[in-house]
Amino acid sequence: MTPAGLGARRxxxxxxxxxxxxxxxxxxxxxxLALDHVLAIASASNQIGALLARALDAIxxxxxxxxxxxxxxxxxAEREELLRRLERSxxxxxxxxxxxxxDGFYSHPATIARLGLEPGxxxxxxxxxxxxxxxxxxxxAARGPIYRRA
Amino acid sequence: MATDERxxxxxxxAGASGAAVAWRLATAGIGVVCLEQxxxxxxxxxxxxxxxxxxxxxxxxxxxxxxxxxxxDYPVNEQASAISPLMYNAVGGSTIHWSAHFPRFRxxxxxxxxxxxxxxxxxxxxxTLEPYFDLNDRMMGIAGxxxxxxxxxxSPRQTPPIPLDTLGRTIVGGFEQLGxxxxxxxxxxxxxxxDGRRACVNCGPCDxxxxxxxxxxxxxxxxxxxxxxxxxxxxxxxxxxxxxxPDGLADGAVYYDRDGRERAQKAxxxxxxxxxxxxxxxxxxxxxxxxxxxxxxxxxxxxxxxMFHPYxxxxxxxxxxxxxxxxxxxxxxxxxxFYETDLARGxxxxxxxxxxxxxxPIASAxxxxxxxxxxxxxxxxxxxDERFDRTITVAVIGEDLPELHNRVxxxxxxxxxxxxxxxxxxxxxxxxxxxxxxxxxxxxGEALRAAGAREVASNPLLRAGGWHLxxxxxxxxxxxxxxxxxxxxxxxxxxxxxVDGSVMVTCAGVNPTSTIQAVALHVADGMIRRRA
Numbered sequence: 001m002t003p004a005g006l007g008a009r010r011x012x013x014x015x016x017x018x019x020x021x022x023x024x025x026x027x028x029x030x031x032x033l034a035l036d037h038v039l040a041i042a043s044a045s046n047q048i049g050a051l052l053a054r055a056l057d058a059i060x061x062x063x064x065x066x067x068x069x070x071x072x073x074x075x076x077a078e079r080e081e082l083l084r085r086l087e088r089s090x091x092x093x094x095x096x097x098x099x100x101x102x103d104g105f106y107s108h109p110a111t112i113a114r115l116g117l118e119p120g121x122x123x124x125x126x127x128x129x130x131x132x133x134x135x136x137x138x139x140x141a142a143r144g145p146i147y148r149r150a
Numbered sequence: 151m152a153t154d155e156r157x158x159x160x161x162x163x164a165g166a167s168g169a170a171v172a173w174r175l176a177t178a179g180i181g182v183v184c185l186e187q188x189x190x191x192x193x194x195x196x197x198x199x200x201x202x203x204x205x206x207x208x209x210x211x212x213x214x215x216x217x218x219x220x221x222x223d224y225p226v227n228e229q230a231s232a233i234s235p236l237m238y239n240a241v242g243g244s245t246i247h248w249s250a251h252f253p254r255f256r257x258x259x260x261x262x263x264x265x266x267x268x269x270x271x272x273x274x275x276x277x278t279l280e281p282y283f284d285l286n287d288r289m290m291g292i293a294g295x296x297x298x299x300x301x302x303x304x305s306p307r308q309t310p311p312i313p314l315d316t317l318g319r320t321i322v323g324g325f326e327q328l329g330x331x332x333x334x335x336x337x338x339x340x341x342x343x344x345d346g347r348r349a350c351v352n353c354g355p356c357d358x359x360x361x362x363x364x365x366x367x368x369x370x371x372x373x374x375x376x377x378x379x380x381x382x383x384x385x386x387x388x389x390x391x392x393x394x395x396p397d398g399l400a401d402g403a404v405y406y407d408r409d410g411r412e413r414a415q416k417a418x419x420x421x422x423x424x425x426x427x428x429x430x431x432x433x434x435x436x437x438x439x440x441x442x443x444x445x446x447x448x449x450x451x452x453x454x455x456x457m458f459h460p461y462x463x464x465x466x467x468x469x470x471x472x473x474x475x476x477x478x479x480x481x482x483x484x485x486x487x488f489y490e491t492d493l494a495r496g497x498x499x500x501x502x503x504x505x506x507x508x509x510x511p512i513a514s515a516x517x518x519x520x521x522x523x524x525x526x527x528x529x530x531x532x533x534x535d536e537r538f539d540r541t542i543t544v545a546v547i548g549e550d551l552p553e554l555h556n557r558v559x560x561x562x563x564x565x566x567x568x569x570x571x572x573x574x575x576x577x578x579x580x581x582x583x584x585x586x587x588x589x590x591x592x593x594x595g596e597a598l599r600a601a602g603a604r605e606v607a608s609n610p611l612l613r614a615g616g617w618h619l620x621x622x623x624x625x626x627x628x629x630x631x632x633x634x635x636x637x638x639x640x641x642x643x644x645x646x647x648x649v650d651g652s653v654m655v656t657c658a659g660v661n662p663t664s665t666i667q668a669v670a671l672h673v674a675d676g677m678i679r680r681r682a
Contacts, residue, residue: 024531037205080527098526099516106511107202115511115538117475123198123361126351127476129313134295135334139326141297146331148490150261150275 006042006053010035013056015072019079020101027114030105037104038097048096055093058086151404153414157183157382159677160402160417162389162432164188165243166663167649167670168423169368169376170286174674176379180681183415185387185405188222188240190369196361198353204512211358213238213247214614222386224566226427227574233458235427235575235616241385242369244425248617248663249356249480250338250365251504252292254283255665256301258490259658266491266498269551272655273627273636274672276302282668282675289375290366290667291344293481294336300486309342309349311335317472318482321505321542324601330487335504336664337481338366345371352477354510365478387413390570391436392420392445392646400445400646406568419645419677423670426456426619426651430558431573433623446623446640451633453559453622455552457657460579461615462546462587463519464594466603471539474508482507488593489659497585499549501659503594506543514538519545520609542598545612546590548583549659552621579611587611618662623652638673649673 006013014031017038021030042049062082063071071079087094105111109119118125159175161168164186176182197206208217213236215223222239238247257276262269284305294307311334314322318334325332339356340349350364363370377383386408393414395401402416422429430453436445444452485503488495509518514537517523524534561574579587587610595606626632629641634653640646649670651662658665 020526021530022528024528025535027531076528083527098523101526102515102523103205103208103512106515107205109201112511117511120201121199122203122353122355123196124351126353129315129352129473129476132313132315132319135311135314135318135322137295137297137333139329140331140333141299143299143331145302146299146486146490147256147301148258148265150257150265 006049006056007039009056010039012060012071013038015079016056016059016083016097017101019076019083020098021105022076027111030101033108033110034101034104037107038100041100048100051093051096055086055090055097058090058093059083062086151412151414153416154183156416156418157181158417159419159421160185160415161421161423162403163243163423163425163428163650164241164368164373164383165423165425166245166368167666168243168421169372170289170667170670171421171423171649171674172381173372173376173379174671175677176376176381178678180678182376182381183417184381184383185389185403185415186241186383186385187388188238189385190241191246191359193361193363196359198355198358198361203355203358204510207355207358213357213617215239221567224570224572225564226572227561227564231575231577232579232611232613233460233577233616234614235619236614237425237427237619240369241373241383242367244617245367245663246359246369247357250478251480251484251661252290252336252338252664253484253502253660254301255658255660256489259656262499262656268498269656270626273625279665279668279672282671283664285671286664286667290338290371291340291347292336293339293341295334298333300331300333300489307336308344309340312337312339312341312350312478312481314482315473315477317474317508317542318505320468320472321544321597321601322483324597324599325485327600328597330485330597332483332485335481335484337478339478339481340364350478354475354477354479354507356478356480388566388568388570389432390568392432394438394440394643398440398643400643410568419647421647421649423650426622427558427573427575429648429650429652430622431560434560435571441642446633446642446646448642449630449633451624451631453557454554455621455624456556456558456575456577456619457550457552457621457654458577458616459547459618459657460550460583460587461612462548462591463543463609463612464546464591464598465518465520465541465543465607466598466601467537467605467607468540468542468603472508472542474539474541475510477507479507480504488590495589497582497589499551499586499659501546501548501586501590503590503597504545504547506545508539509541509543511538519543519612520607522607542601542603544594544598546587546594547659547661548586548590550583550657551580552624552656553580558622618651618657620651620654620657620662623648624655625653626655637676638669647673647677
């Protein structure tokens, strides 16, 4: 499986991503939000692309060994169990899968908005901090010098 | 080989110290040429202008050259190091990436041997550097508040301190409850417009640079003034070696220009400002019959005594949102409650606490500096939501002591894009530092719990924490036990100066840039006096 072929396995990859971050509490599953990022990373880096392809191959193999139903057709508990096996058997590939899924999901504007932040660039808008009185350092200052004279 | 016009002084490196020394010399009428292997950073190129800004932290804007791998970077073999060295190659150097936390060394930091019987005393002291601390503060623009009992009195800060906001007030509550020292951090980040620069808008990720110039990086502080005073700055100029004249004095450097052509820059004096790894690398690459073990290395100490500040991290989890995405990522408060030696603690010397802001969305998922990734699967949502915007991270910055086996050498086979051997770094954490960090983690946990944290997680040693590169060409009076003298002059080559973190005899328990720059200004004034 070459990295270039990963795009042909979009549905399979999306199902894996959905298992890593399932929909909950108003957040969508990660397949819809992180898939394009993961594919872009795989396309930009042969190394990462190969790792992710290896992960999908291993999932595919484990799924077939466990019956006729495909990965996406399994229950959430079954899919998680398959991925836990992958985590143990292919730690490097799994690490790449999780990291880039998290990266893609938590950089997506829909996720940022759902977290209560304003999506988009942090400049030029910045963030407003409510004005507050100067910090009260009286107790600390009253201790007097705590440095050694030298 | 093309040879450029001879200059009075050649400065190698345009970062924190190189910029300071170039400015000081140029304003005294001395001709300065600076060779910098990086480029100017275009303010429009910072990731803050893009929606996916956070993704860049671990790719093209990583602080790790081995991750970033830009053409102007050189690889560092760090396989034998417990800490990864961080640096940035550009006009401004690592001040492009730093968090701008700006404490100074304290008086006792220059008298470690006399006071505590370890390491060595510096040949200069706090009083010598004090006017340069103040001058440098004015050049960089410091937000803060005077009166900190952890220091001798300081001159007024240029702007009020960075706001504490909810997160800062929360952790202050813990320190207050324990009766411990804390103080709003001196930060090289403006909270009001100053010296033609804009105030911070609290966007957050200062570690990716500051696109509006509120954070002091020397490309926007020292360099415009140095260039106005006549200094010349050549970018994408990677120095291969420092050259010697027949009199044994430094007479310039050979470098590769941006097109890869070999050139020579001649000068009457040379100043090295290439950081605590780049400087020994360059000296070791400058071998000659007169200096077969590397230039200015008759002591054998070039590259030895490498000090990082080992960092341990403690992170508290709180019940309520803390607004941690607002404000400069690395600047809130500092505590020096455990800074001076108390042998009852089980170690010599001490550490600071640096309280950072909260974790951004991706960092929250991946565990930030603690590295405990939020679990995947059906447990993910709840675990993430319990963490996001509900954490405070306390960094324990320990004073590393110089040890000969911690060192920078040349890698026997690995080279950079110009075929120049790259550094190989060996570093292991000492027992003293380990005990110090363990003490710090425990005390940080106390402070976090006193502030209301319901859980505390920790990282005993931050691997990607080698921000501070020090000690590899140490300062001293004895040529047998040091590389440069109290004026930054190499004992072996008196017109060759070093002004970066390499010269630090000890590293204190605070971020070093303020002190590095003060030393650079002190060295520059010595050069000016001798020229007069």
